[in-house]
Amino acid sequence: MSAKPRPPRTRPAPAKDDRPPAPRAAAKTLAPAESTPAFELTLPLTIARGFGRIPVRAVSPVIEGGAYPAKAVVGELIPIRAKVFREGHDAVNASVILTDPTGVEHRTDLTAIEPRGLDPWETWVRLDQPGRWRFRIEGWSDPWATWLHHAEVKLPAGIDIELVCTEGRLLLDAAASDAAAAGDAVQASVLQATALLLLPERPAGDLLDAVTASGIASAMRVHGPRELVSPTADFEIFVDRREALFASWYEFFPRSIGATKAPRAKKWTSGTFDSCHQRLEEVAAMGFDVIYLPPIHPIGSAFRKGRNNTLTPEAGDPGSPWAIGSAKGGHDAIHPDLGDWDSFDRFIAKAGELGLEVALDFALQASPDHPWVTSHPEWFTTRADGTIAYAENPPKKYQDIYPINFDNDPAGIYHEVLRILKLWISHGVKIFRVDNPHTKPVQFWAWIIEQLRQSDPDVLFLAEAFTRPEMMHALGKVGFHSSYTYFTWRNTKAELTEYLTELSGQTDSFFRPNFFVNTPDINPTFLQSGNPAAFAIRAVLAATLSPAWGVYSGFELFEHAPLKVGGEEYLDSEKYEYRPRDYSAEPNLNLLLGRLNQIRREHPALQQLRRIHFLDAPNDDILAFVKIDGDDTVIVVCSLNPDQTVETVVKLDYAALGLAPGPVQVRDELTGHSFTWGYDNFVRLAPANPAHVLHVVRS
């Protein structure tokens, strides 16, 4: 947290022939082979060089040796790091050369940081354009720093005064020539004049004053000599639009919005895209910016699930939207109950008018009624008895779902998936929430996402992956823009602190979290008491700990009944039935959700992932942390106990906040109350007001 952010400098790097050639990332086409997709699959290849003349290693952010680009969003402050060292006693230095998507190079120097004995170097940069950036780090010998060290030791000791002055003059004169050649007449004059000040007859103190002046330091940073320049290989950073990192999601089932039941006939009429327009307005009013819809395709009838996931549906049960495909069509069709393409387009347009993006669920699986089952049986697995394999996790069987087989005809299924995605993209969908991506080949996602990065770089993918860390991370590495997380199972102070430390500082260059407070599949244990304070706590935590968060409708109404005690399925799950709701029923969390989203929009500190610092607050029932971006600092103090009033003393870490010790004005953005904080700050949080979100007011 103590590293100083620096914007990229705009001065172009030295011309190419001033430095050794850096190998460029190459793309190589691997020949098809029996066990990999039988069409040309382009894998990125990268060159790992040995040590250059000045060794630079442990470069970051580098994903899988450079096979995939690291991640940033436009304007995000990101760290560039390496270990840099050299032989002997002469001074070493390092720079990062960032090449923007238009091919222009930008050079920024790195700084040696603590612990010095381990040779870490770092700088923080903001990349200001979307697209594919490259960077390399150059280690270099720094003759001016070497000379300065000698001068500072030898001149006061009266050693080699004449020689030291001569060598200093030569370095300053050379820098002056460089400045003149670069058209920097002022610096050239200053450097030349300083050279003339290095007269051996002068007192050592005067000589050192001349060469250590801050103007000289900055002039030498630009024009001083850089020798033995040793570039690493180039590595990629893909810069996405900001919504890949910062977004507030709201999920609803359109079939439920405006669904009605005939009073006696027990027959439901589905909600439609058109009946959702008012709900879109309400959601926009709460400050959300992404509306996520479960699958909107025709639903199969074979082995359809009934209410509460039963195998005995009644007539009129709508079925699970994830059982995709019927005679009415598959992934490229709209469920007729919801409307037609025109009504879908109207829905998208209405959302757009309200500043909302629409995210579609993308669930690559089929009901037995899906058109693919007859048109492309090779996209499924045929078992020894000639039947198509349904999903199973023995002894459980999911006979309403046929998993896709990606290995029988990879070229066919890969291109079909791409075709479907492009169809929805052509209707204005730019975000896909991918259902269970961890049950499909990682290589398949790598291919799909790389194709879309090239044709539609503003399209974003959210991975609904709940599985082991390696797979979660692999999906992020191959390009998923964000991911569901373990947040719903992280409730204690220790759990949250450990998890956020990992997310903010260990996996931050490839894994962007989206903290959903609940989903149609997850009714979190923490919420099953129905205590409104529990819901408020989880909303505050999700909205402030993570730059992206999400709410599945019903949360704001404190829905909490589980299907089974100890389980995480909702009772009367909307996955299997219509669930129209009165969203204005009291009590509700509409105001809190709206306030949280407004605070998020006003505070860049809450729109970023990487700079979070946990504050000392000796009560395990209270989590306190700081988030910072540029001049914006937000302190969050949140109770983790929905049942009791809790108290603690929050210790302000002035260094982490980048503040000088002393009184600090803070304003609670939830209540509008202002406080003066110092080193120790007493805090009491009651279930009715379980959190402070404090803006640090800088005078």
Added chain:
Amino acid sequence: MSAKPRPPRTRPAPAKDDRPPAPRAAAKTLAPAESTPAFELTLPLTIARGFGRIPVRAVSPVIEGGAYPAKAVVGELIPIRAKVFREGHDAVNASVILTDPTGVEHRTDLTAIEPRGLDPWETWVRLDQPGRWRFRIEGWSDPWATWLHHAEVKLPAGIDIELVCTEGRLLLDAAASDAAAAGDAVQASVLQATALLLLPERPAGDLLDAVTASGIASAMRVHGPRELVSPTADFEIFVDRREALFASWYEFFPRSIGATKAPRAKKWTSGTFDSCHQRLEEVAAMGFDVIYLPPIHPIGSAFRKGRNNTLTPEAGDPGSPWAIGSAKGGHDAIHPDLGDWDSFDRFIAKAGELGLEVALDFALQASPDHPWVTSHPEWFTTRADGTIAYAENPPKKYQDIYPINFDNDPAGIYHEVLRILKLWISHGVKIFRVDNPHTKPVQFWAWIIEQLRQSDPDVLFLAEAFTRPEMMHALGKVGFHSSYTYFTWRNTKAELTEYLTELSGQTDSFFRPNFFVNTPDINPTFLQSGNPAAFAIRAVLAATLSPAWGVYSGFELFEHAPLKVGGEEYLDSEKYEYRPRDYSAEPNLNLLLGRLNQIRREHPALQQLRRIHFLDAPNDDILAFVKIDGDDTVIVVCSLNPDQTVETVVKLDYAALGLAPGPVQVRDELTGHSFTWGYDNFVRLAPANPAHVLHVVRS
């Protein structure tokens, strides 16, 4: 320590066209550039691929992304590791394909280890030939394991019995065909017969018994289906001769051995190569196998250092052997006082007869009198006043030493160094102890060592590097076969445990330690009391903790007087004067050193680095650990307190020892006493007998 070692299987890997092509490590010649050596410098380049169909990542041992080979010695047990995982629920598996220096492939399967949730896989192998090996890891889909899991769940539950039997039969029949094609008629018959046993009418228990029999498991490991085989890139392991890891070094100054002083004239006569033959016999009798000589070249007279590093030498002071070069010659010459080439050859031959190798000091620096100073001034740095730069660490000046400049004429100096090394190699020198390698470019060493790996792969380099970890490690990575360490500054139980944990398990694939108990530059603080027990303790620790250790002569005579209190230089340092010694003077450590070396020769457990396990012994003054290789297990219990008798209870970790709980016979190899050990073992160590080195006798 709990991983099961496995020898490599000798069955060749499947034919090339059964699996996707694996990119090979490529070598690319970089064009010369201004800031790198102006001749062709071959840098190794390696290909980092993205995820294959079955993702395999975090492969080890891989050095700097594959830029340099990892290290092993012939017959050393080394770990091969990776993270392996896949999509969905089907079974994943992994193998390592090792390609020996003759091009023959050897396949060994990896095993999933704990913690399973993080997907680590591992195997341990012994590489049985010296030279350049390659390996890749192949992740693969394991249909037999998938089927077995289904069968174990479904058959007892009575689900899909017929289909499960059919699918099992198909897999067994295919494996039987593979066995038959491989000429393995017995396995083919067994597999075919087992297929016939899978009759759906039989009881589930009988069916499972048939398919889970151990014979079937091993047959399926060889002949079972491997699908979606996904190879990583190839990575190198360079296998050195065993002496690169396991060696006992002894250092003496030949000029001191047999040096005499005329009684009245105060004039010394130098020892010679020929006068050292008896000392070689004595050192061989103590069980050492490497004799290391400080530089044997002509010594400069300009700015020669006098006794105790004074700037005022007296006539007859021999000077520091590291001030290399005079009118008599440079690095390719022999100091005339020591003898001539014939006497050097006799010395090498005598050592060879005794089973001793000779290691020469290789100090790349020059006295002002070195022939290079006039013949090749470009190999030094010329300062602004026209003088050649001497070594300095301001304000300190070392005017007797000119450092080499490797950047003015890299082609010239690189090839000159190679010429000199080859000269000494041609006289039978196969080991070089490199003085201060961290003050020369890492890239230079990478080039030198790669040249010799190609022409003289049995030549070994020991790095005398005492500097920050990154540089220490970089020298190991580019090929130094072993290195001096921080051992002389690691005295407490916590320090030793932490350091050995790092050396044995974190840096083991590129950094091989040599634990010197002292050197002409390091008179360790721990020894400056002169207490013989302190010397015994450090000898036991060095000889048992590290497979390579070293002693500089005088240690066995308890020499300990420092030049200055608090410093680490010896008083009357042999670097600046003749120091003939009476090596049979009592008391001495000759017997202990000999015994330790004999124990080391008898116990493979002490000849390896990677398998060490610290035992619980609740006294900070006692270090207890186990080392294991194959069937050989050695427990060392060593006092760290030379002044007092210390006691503790050593807890035997049966799991770490690979033993079943119960009484264990151990024999103290230092005393010959036998004990019966159990879970708790009382130990008392007195200064006179500060250690047990216990061989675990397996019945």
